[in-house]
Amino acid sequence: MDGFYFSVLMSVYEKDDPVFLEQALDSLKFQTVLASEIVLVFDGPLPEILENVVTRYSSVLPIVILKLPVNVGLGYALNRGLELCKYDWVFRMDSDDICRNDRFEIQCNFIKDNPSVDLFGGGISEFVGSGETIGCRVVPETNKSIRSAMAYYSPFNHVTVAFRKKSVSEVGGYEGGRNFQEDYYLWIKLAKTKAIFANIPQILVDVRCGDDMLSRRGGLDYFIKEIKVSLAGLKNGVIPLSSFCKNFVVKFVVRLSPLFVRRVLYKTGRRLRNR
Numbered sequence: 001m002d003g004f005y006f007s008v009l010m011s012v013y014e015k016d017d018p019v020f021l022e023q024a025l026d027s028l029k030f031q032t033v034l035a036s037e038i039v040l041v042f043d044g045p046l047p048e049i050l051e052n053v054v055t056r057y058s059s060v061l062p063i064v065i066l067k068l069p070v071n072v073g074l075g076y077a078l079n080r081g082l083e084l085c086k087y088d089w090v091f092r093m094d095s096d097d098i099c100r101n102d103r104f105e106i107q108c109n110f111i112k113d114n115p116s117v118d119l120f121g122g123g124i125s126e127f128v129g130s131g132e133t134i135g136c137r138v139v140p141e142t143n144k145s146i147r148s149a150m151a152y153y154s155p156f157n158h159v160t161v162a163f164r165k166k167s168v169s170e171v172g173g174y175e176g177g178r179n180f181q182e183d184y185y186l187w188i189k190l191a192k193t194k195a196i197f198a199n200i201p202q203i204l205v206d207v208r209c210g211d212d213m214l215s216r217r218g219g220l221d222y223f224i225k226e227i228k229v230s231l232a233g234l235k236n237g238v239i240p241l242s243s244f245c246k247n248f249v250v251k252f253v254v255r256l257s258p259l260f261v262r263r264v265l266y267k268t269g270r271r272l273r274n275r
Contacts, residue, residue: 004089004108004111004112005036005086005087005088005089006035006036006087006088006089006090006091006104006108006162007035007036007037007038007039007085007086007087007089007090007091007165008028008035008037008038008039008090008091008092008093009039009041009078009081009082009085009090009091009092009093010024010038010039010040010041010081010092010093010094010095011040011041011043011074011077011078011081011095012040012041012042012043012046012050012054012095013042013043013044013046013071013077014044014045014046014047014050014071016050016095016096017096018049018050018052018053020095020096020208021050021053021054021095021096022053022057023096023098024093024094024095024096024097024098024099025053025054025057025061026057026098027098027099027100027101028061028093028099029057029060029061030101031099031101031102031103031104031105032101032102032104032105033104033105033108034062034104035061035062035091035104036062036086036087037062037063037064037085037086037087038061038062038063038064039064039066039081039082039084039085040054040063040064040065040066040081041066041068041077041078041080041081042065042066042067042068043068043071043072043073043074043077044068044069044070044071044072045069064084066080066081066084068080073182074174074182075174075175075182076174078173078174078182079173079174079175082165082168082169082173082174085165087165088164088165088166089111089162089163089164089165090162090163090164090165090168091104091107091161091162092158092159092160092161092162092163093159093205094159094207096208097159097205097206097207097208098205098206099204099205099206100203100204100205100206103122103160103204103205106122106200106202106204107120107122107162107200107204110198110200111162114198116196117196117197117198118163118164118167118190118195118196118197119156119161119162119163119164119167119168119187119190119195119196119197119198120161120162120163120197120198120199120200121139121156121157121158121160121161121162121199121200121204122139122157122160122199122200122201122202122203122204122205123136123137123138123139123157123160123199123200123201123202123203123204124136124137124157124159124160124203124204124205124206124207125203125205125206125207126206126207126208126209127206127207127208127209128208128209133206134209135209136203137157137207138201139155139156139157139199140155140199141198141199141200141201142198143196143197143198146197146198146199147191147197147238150187150188150191150233150238150239151233151238151239151240151243151247152243152246152247154181154183154184154187155187155197155199156183156187156197156199157204157205157207158183159205159207160204160205161183167190167193167195168186168190170193171186171189171190171192171193172189173186174186175189181225181226181228181229184229185228185229185232188229188232188233188236188238188239189236191236191238192236192237192238220255220256222255223251223252223255223256226247226251226255227247227248227251230244230247230248230251231244
């Protein structure tokens with residue numbers, strides 16, 4: 001889009017799937033509005049097969065590579081990449097998801113029409129390995145409704161967000177390492193300021209889902225991750241004590257339930273939230 005420049009921020013690490021990474025980069029290649037730069041952080045050494053994928057796409061995409069000598073975790077890796085981003089607006093992308101081909105065009109137009117916004121995202125469509133769509137995750141759209149929802153869950157689909165670099169840098173950027181929900185905590189830090197939030201109703205990204213994802217989102221370690229963020233929200237005045245107590249009980253039950261129970265709860269929660 002003439003006169004509007006933006007960065008895309010991604011991170012990749014050794015256990016990422018090269019086929020998924022290729023599909024993610026392919027979705028950036030065929031955007032109706034192309035990124036001005038793609039800052040891709042290597043979070044520790046990568047196997048040759050992953051490096052080869054990046055090398056191949058570097059000839060057709062404006063990829064800027066930052067190689068970290070050791071794996072530091074997503075939050076720290078994104079912070080390092082954010083320092084390299086040249087432009088005022090930064091769009092997030094994951095290494096295993098697929099952007100709709102008009103994602104950047106839609107978001108660039110929204111930025112032009114809403115000059116006061118600091119961070120915003122959109123909807124996602126969730127699919128399994130076969131390509132079958134199993135649902136969507138819609139999110140609240142107004143600044144007020146987003147701030148209210150933040151007391152209970154992350155009100156953004158992190159892979160869809162675009163934000164002002166200055167606004168995020170002023171609150172210290174991302175935090176955490178391997179055991180932290182770096183995106184949700186960032187929203188909480190911004191909520192403590194006068195940042196303006198928004199979401200748009202359009203589906204922007206197709207996100208891989210299924211039992212692998214649900215397995216990662218279960219167990220005591222994941223529960224501790226969530227409570228760390230809720231505690232941060234409580235201390236920052238973003239999450240009321242009553243909401244924190246509800247979160248603690250609900251998340252404890254959900255995260256420590258067997259996989260088949262989490263599967264049912266996940267689908268039920270999606271249906272209720274998407275009404």
